Amino acid sequence: xxxxxxxxxxxxxxxxxxxxxxxxxxxxxxxxxxxxxxxxxxxxxxxxxxxxxxxxxxxxxxxxxxxxxxxxxxxxxxxxxxxxxxxxxxxxxxxxxxxxxxxxxxxxxxxxxxxxxxxxxxxxxxxxxxxxxxxxxxxxxxxxxxxxxxxxxxxxxxxxxxxxxxxxxxxxxxxxxxxxxxxxxxxxxxxxxxxxxxxxxxxxxxxxxxxxxxxxxxxxxxxxxxxxxxxxxxxxxxxxxxxxxxxxxxxxxxxxxx
Numbered sequence: 001x002x003x004x005x006x007x008x009x010x011x012x013x014x015x016x017x018x019x020x021x022x023x024x025x026x027x028x029x030x031x032x033x034x035x036x037x038x039x040x041x042x043x044x045x046x047x048x049x050x051x052x053x054x055x056x057x058x059x060x061x062x063x064x065x066x067x068x069x070x071x072x073x074x075x076x077x078x079x080x081x082x083x084x085x086x087x088x089x090x091x092x093x094x095x096x097x098x099x100x101x102x103x104x105x106x107x108x109x110x111x112x113x114x115x116x117x118x119x120x121x122x123x124x125x126x127x128x129x130x131x132x133x134x135x136x137x138x139x140x141x142x143x144x145x146x147x148x149x150x151x152x153x154x155x156x157x158x159x160x161x162x163x164x165x166x167x168x169x170x171x172x173x174x175x176x177x178x179x180x181x182x183x184x185x186x187x188x189x190x191x192x193x194x195x196x197x198x199x200x201x202x203x204x205x206x207x208x209x210x211x212x213x214x215x216x217x218x219x220x221x222x223x224x225x226x227x228x229x230x231x232x233x234x235x236x237x238x239x240x241x242x243x244x245x246x247x248x249x250x251x252x253x254x255x256x257x258x
Contacts, residue, residue: 015148016052016054016148016149016150017052017147017148017149017166017197018052018053018054018197018198018199018200019051019052019195019196019197019198019200020049020050020051020052020195020196020198020200021049021050021052021166021192021194021195021196022047022048022049022050022192022193022194022195022196023047023048023049023050023190023191023192023193024045024046024047024048024190024191024193024258025045025046025047025048025188025189025190025191025258026044026045026188026189026248026250026256026258027041027042027043027044027045027046027186027187027188027189028043028185028186028187028188028248029041029042029043029185029186029187030183030184030185030186032182032183032184033184033185033186036184038223038226038227038229038230039064039226039227039229039230039231039233039234040064040066040226041186042063045258046061046062046063047062047063048060048061048062049062050166051200051204051205052149052153052166052200053200053202053205054150055071055072055073055150055151055152055153056069056070056071056072056073056153056205057069057070057149057153057156057157058070058204058205063233064083064229064233065081065082065083065233065236066079066080066081066082066229067079067080067082067204068080069204069205069207070092070153070156071205072092072152072153073152075091075092075093076089076090076091076092077090077091077092077095078090078207080207080208080211081225081228081229083229083232083233083236084225084228084229084232085208085210085211085212086211086212086213086214086225086228086229087207087208087211087212087213087214088213088214088216088222088225089213089214089215089216090216091216094216095155096155099155099160102160103124103125103126103137103139103160104124104160104161104162105122105123105124105139105140105141105159105160105161106122106123106124107120107121107122108120108121108122108123112142112169112252112253114142114144114168114169114192115168115192115194115195117144117146117147117168118144118146119142119143119144119168119169120142120143120144120145121140121141121142121252122139122140122141122142122143122158122159122161123138123139123140123141124137124138124139125137125138125139132178133176133177133178134176134177134178134179135174135175135176136174136175136176137172137173137174137175138171138172138173139159139170139171139172139173140170140171140252141158141159141161141167141169141170142167142168142169142170142252143158143161143163143165143166143167143168144165144166144168145165147165147166147168147195148164148165149164149165149166150164151164159172166192167190168191168192168195169190169191169192169252170188170189170190170252171187171188171189171190171249171250171251171252172186172187172188173186173187173249174186174187187249189250189256189258191256191258
């Protein structure tokens with residue numbers, strides 16, 4: 001009986017995806033959008049890896065050298081700034097509150113094959129006014145049920161749908177204007193390049209012990225971390241992160257080459 005129970009527990013644990021996802025994205029932002037991002041946004045292509053294990057996830061951004069660790073078991077999201085050896089500690093509830101007004105894509109009857117997986121297309125759009133700002137936004141995301149994750153990770157993996165499956169391809173086109181002068185635009189296309197079902201070492205989800213930790217409740221200190229990292233990126237990359245790129249839009253039905 002003990003062996004049978006352990007076997008059932010083992011099968012249940014394997015229901016959730018564990019492994020490494022390699023993704024590439026293309027971004028086109030207005031200069032003002034990049035300025036407000038404090039170094040976290042850029043124009044052009046960038047690479048990232050997503051590590052998933054049980055109810056933990058880590059996103060390693062190749063351009064910014066920031067690792068974002070989602071650990072719902074601790075009720076925390078950690079932004080690890082490897083360029084400056086600092087960490088922003090944010091309660092998951094704070095992040096969920098910030099995401100609460102996000103546009104929620106709805107399922108369509110369209111299915112598209114991605115890396116041999118049948119993925120469903122979800123879409124959403126809005127054209128309205130919020131707090132004096134005029135906002136137009138369109139979202140399309142392909143979600144694969146084959147890549148099921150722990151329910152704790154559902155808010156972070158599929159473009160605000162709340163589904164516990166990894167989004168493998170999406171486009172988000174946002175235009176915000178505050179009359180008469182402010183205009184902020186962003187276009188992001190994200191595409192998963194490779195999915196590996198492998199064992200993930202727990203160390204990827206651990207905040208380095210020698211890094212300085214800043215509480216996100218201290219807004220002044222938190223902004224100081226972002227500014228310091230933006231300066232470090234500029235020095236390391238020796239380039240302007242707001243350099244212009246071609247005005248281009250990617251259709252989610254097409255194969256992309258960034």
